[in-house]
Amino acid sequence: MTRPVLRDLxxxxxxxxxxxxxxxxxxxxxxxxxxxxxxxxxxxxxWDPHVGPGTPAAVLVAAAGVAYGPVLAGRLRWRxxxxxxxxxxxxxxxxxxxxxxxxxxxxTRLTTGNEYLRVVGRFHDIxxxxxxxxxxxxxxxxxxxxxxxAGHPPAATLTFVLLDRIGLRGGGWAGxxxxxxxxxxxxxxxxxxxxxxxxxxxxRAAPFLALAPGAVWVGASADGYFAAVAAWSVALLAxxxxxxxxxxxxxxxxxxxxxxxxxxxxxxxxxxxxxxGAGVLLVAPGRPGARVRALPxxxxxxxxxxxxxxxxGFDWWEAYRLLxxxxxxxxxxxxxxxxxxxANLACTVFVVGLATVAGLGRAAGALFRHRSELVRYGGPWxxxxxxxxxxxxxxxxxxxxxxxxxxxxxxxxxxxVADLSGMSKAETERIWLxxxxxxxxxxxxxxRPRAWLTAQAVTALLVNHLLLTGW
Numbered sequence: 001m002t003r004p005v006l007r008d009l010x011x012x013x014x015x016x017x018x019x020x021x022x023x024x025x026x027x028x029x030x031x032x033x034x035x036x037x038x039x040x041x042x043x044x045x046x047w048d049p050h051v052g053p054g055t056p057a058a059v060l061v062a063a064a065g066v067a068y069g070p071v072l073a074g075r076l077r078w079r080x081x082x083x084x085x086x087x088x089x090x091x092x093x094x095x096x097x098x099x100x101x102x103x104x105x106x107x108t109r110l111t112t113g114n115e116y117l118r119v120v121g122r123f124h125d126i127x128x129x130x131x132x133x134x135x136x137x138x139x140x141x142x143x144x145x146x147x148x149x150a151g152h153p154p155a156a157t158l159t160f161v162l163l164d165r166i167g168l169r170g171g172g173w174a175g176x177x178x179x180x181x182x183x184x185x186x187x188x189x190x191x192x193x194x195x196x197x198x199x200x201x202x203x204r205a206a207p208f209l210a211l212a213p214g215a216v217w218v219g220a221s222a223d224g225y226f227a228a229v230a231a232w233s234v235a236l237l238a239x240x241x242x243x244x245x246x247x248x249x250x251x252x253x254x255x256x257x258x259x260x261x262x263x264x265x266x267x268x269x270x271x272x273x274x275x276x277g278a279g280v281l282l283v284a285p286g287r288p289g290a291r292v293r294a295l296p297x298x299x300x301x302x303x304x305x306x307x308x309x310x311x312x313g314f315d316w317w318e319a320y321r322l323l324x325x326x327x328x329x330x331x332x333x334x335x336x337x338x339x340x341x342x343a344n345l346a347c348t349v350f351v352v353g354l355a356t357v358a359g360l361g362r363a364a365g366a367l368f369r370h371r372s373e374l375v376r377y378g379g380p381w382x383x384x385x386x387x388x389x390x391x392x393x394x395x396x397x398x399x400x401x402x403x404x405x406x407x408x409x410x411x412x413x414x415x416x417v418a419d420l421s422g423m424s425k426a427e428t429e430r431i432w433l434x435x436x437x438x439x440x441x442x443x444x445x446x447x448r449p450r451a452w453l454t455a456q457a458v459t460a461l462l463v464n465h466l467l468l469t470g471w
Contacts, residue, residue, distance in 0.1 A: 005448075052099040185437045
């Protein structure tokens with residue numbers, strides 16, 4: 001066994017030990033003090049071994065993905081690979097959701113007491129609801145919003161209000177929306193990885209993005225939808241950094257800004273995606289002057305959604321201040337930071353799988369070994385003679401694995417900042433789905449992809465069949 005493989009296995013073993021510690025310590029705390037407010041710590045779930053109508057399909061998709069995914073990822077034409085990845089992610093997410101049955105797994109997920117569909121009727125006058133939004137955030141206010149509505153800017157709720165307005169009413173349509181849109185996050189990540197690190201790493205990452213363990217929570221939670229919006233903002237930024245023509249760069253930059261602005265009005269915590277965007281700008285190949293000329297379009301796009309919501313009377317900063325107060329009024333003020341600050345990372349292991357843990361180790365090692373390349377040629381000057389075609393091939397002065405390492409480690413940094421903030425204590429298997437998408441491409445650095453893919457698929461199947469997840 002080679003030393004790198006041994007390091008991979010050691011990283012995976014350490015992740016398993018972290019999960020075991022989080023389970024045992026969490027059970028001890030919950031049985032004694034009952035301050036965690038989860039039934040199967042560290043996950044928001046109940047122990048409930050079961051099978052369902054989605055079980056045969058989930059097993060079949062997993063087996064096919066492991067057997068044929070790496071080969072097809074290397075052989076398919078690029079656009080066909082993107083379509084196949086989205087189709088696989090859709091099949092994987094739907095089958096996992098239907099392990100719990102249509103009603104319990106999809107149709108009622110977004111209709112429970114704390115979910116968005118409970119307040120659709122209160123948005124019959126959207127401008128008035130937005131002007132009044134902050135008056136219902138804290139507990140003790142008249143008709144306080146349920147937890148998820150209070151905990152997010154109103155674009156999250158408005159998504160489901162607008163679905164209702166166009167006739168797609170009820171939990172079934174809402175769940176289908178989150179799964180269908182959420183599955184596109186893997187396509188966005190592939191586009192961004194290809195443009196920043198090259199086509200070969202993107203192809204190697206494709207099966208891992210399509211068979212992500214996090215699909216357990218994408219189907220069906222609104223955070224899967226948030227993950228896709230945020231992912232496409234990064235993908236468009238990568239396109240803006242490497243497109244060949246000025247008009248294409250401007251359009252992509254404006255679109256990236258527009259979606260980033262929307263992302264910030266879907267979830268307060270996703271403002272941290274600015275760190276992932278910075279990673280793209282740091283390592284994407286291309287001419288620095290072209291990138292600078294795209295910045296005004298990026299900023300103009302980013303201003304659109306905030307301007308619209310502000311004009312309609314919603315104050316983002318005031319809402320966030322009130323949310324912090326609401327958070328500590330409830331279980332957020334009781335759940336112990338000393339446990340969740342590390343147990344949240346155990347939750348993340350369930351979402352990204354052991355392969356990603358090993359891949360992150362490889363990414364850190366690549367960055368350390370080749371750090372001089374990034375210092376000498378990094379930033380907007382990395383690969384400055386390289387155009388869009390060269391970017392797709394992964395050329396330039398900075399190695400593809402270093403570019404990829406910077407991208408995934410920026411995502412890890414964003415996740416760690418969210419963790420240390422104390423505003424994400426528990427339920428991070430759902431809340432951190434947008435960040436998890438950007439950790440998965442690190443699996444491209446691993447050898448023996450079928451073995452690691454098997455570990456990923458087995459993780460998802462075990463979680464979905466042994467536990468009844470809360471989201």
